[in-house]
Amino acid sequence: MRVGLITADPGHPLLAAATALLTAPGAGHRVEVLDPATASAPADPADVYLLKARTPRALALARGVEAAGARVVNSAAATRRCQDRTAMAEDALRAGLPFAPTRTYASAADLAASPPVGPVVVKSRHSRKGDVVVRLEGAARIRDFAASAPYEPVVVQDFVPNPGWDHKLWAIGPQVFAALRRSELAAAAPGGGPVPLADLPPAWPALVRRVGQVFGLHVYGVDVIDTGGGHPLIVDVNAFPGVRNQPGAPEALADLVSGLVSGLAEGVHRSPDRARLPE
Numbered sequence: 001m002r003v004g005l006i007t008a009d010p011g012h013p014l015l016a017a018a019t020a021l022l023t024a025p026g027a028g029h030r031v032e033v034l035d036p037a038t039a040s041a042p043a044d045p046a047d048v049y050l051l052k053a054r055t056p057r058a059l060a061l062a063r064g065v066e067a068a069g070a071r072v073v074n075s076a077a078a079t080r081r082c083q084d085r086t087a088m089a090e091d092a093l094r095a096g097l098p099f100a101p102t103r104t105y106a107s108a109a110d111l112a113a114s115p116p117v118g119p120v121v122v123k124s125r126h127s128r129k130g131d132v133v134v135r136l137e138g139a140a141r142i143r144d145f146a147a148s149a150p151y152e153p154v155v156v157q158d159f160v161p162n163p164g165w166d167h168k169l170w171a172i173g174p175q176v177f178a179a180l181r182r183s184e185l186a187a188a189a190p191g192g193g194p195v196p197l198a199d200l201p202p203a204w205p206a207l208v209r210r211v212g213q214v215f216g217l218h219v220y221g222v223d224v225i226d227t228g229g230g231h232p233l234i235v236d237v238n239a240f241p242g243v244r245n246q247p248g249a250p251e252a253l254a255d256l257v258s259g260l261v262s263g264l265a266e267g268v269h270r271s272p273d274r275a276r277l278p279e
Contacts, residue, residue, distance in 0.1 A: 001261040004046035004070070005033045006061055007053050014243050015052060017250030022257060029261070036061050045070040048260050050219075050253075051079055052240050054128065071260055078216040079239040083127045085155045088215075088237055095214040097207075099234045100157040108142075108149035111156060115139040118158065121185065125153035127238070135159055135185045157235065160227055164189065167200075167224040167232075169208045170243045171217075173256035176205045177246040194246060201230030211237060218256060219243075 003022055005015060010033045022029040032046055036057040041064025049072045051062045062076035081087055089102035104125060105111040111122065115138075122145070124131035132149065136142050137159075164186030170177045178195040182188060197205055204224070211222050211234070221241035224232045243249045 002046035003031045004049040006051045018253040021254035073218045074239045082239040103156045108146035112143045112146035115142045121157045162225045169222045172252035175252040
């Protein structure tokens with residue numbers, strides 16, 4: 001069966017390792033690459049595509065192969081939804097997830113015009129490589145930031161005291177992986193790395209899977225802060241992150257793809273789109 005990669009970087013460690021497993025003797029799959037910078041939707045699409053890119057051209061390419069009947073993981077709609085941090089927060093909070101309350105401003109200048117009290121985390125509304133993520137405190141600091149910030153919508157979350165470490169949680173199909181990373185808002189410090197699931201609070205893996213159900217994602221990341229006593233606060237959700245240096249991640253991705261291809265061959269269809277949220 002044919003598997004497509006929508007990516008400009010097929011050599012990414014996760015994709016390259018999963019490709020080697022899918023194309024190994026006896027696996028029965030052929031992997032094709034569509035570079036979103038140059039490719040157009042093929043007339044004869046592959047059975048399943050992995051969307052490991054988030055540019056407008058990549059999303060348009062994913063929509064094109066979806067329209068031709070191919071399965072895309074994650075779907076173009078779900079991937080696009082996760083790029084809008086305002087929509088992400090609305091969906092998460094409506095679904096009852098412990099997501100950080102998020103306020104949206106048309107620009108950093110609008111934020112500076114009515115600065116919040118206390119420390120906040122300011123992010124670009126639209127998630128992308130090189131976007132804004134910064135901790136600010138005080139009206140003067142916010143004004144200085146606004147003076148040089150790009151003109152774009154921003155979101156604001158109240159800064160929650162924490163030990164300076166983020167829990168990076170990833171799901172590939174039913175499998176959950178975890179790591180501890182130093183927060184980009186905190187000073188550098190030694191430590192971190194993969195975390196066994198047994199060392200996480202017991203409810204966290206189920207929370208990660210619930211995020212996937214809410215957003216219609218199969219491969220995704222969830223950034224969580226431990227606010228004390230194992231109580232999680234979700235601050236971001238990412239469609240198809242790198243999941244680097246996680247033993248078993250390439251095998252999980254290959255198993256996910258093989259399962260989807262087998263399901264399609266048997267006439268099984270599971271909608272990849274975002275789950276319907278409660279009214």
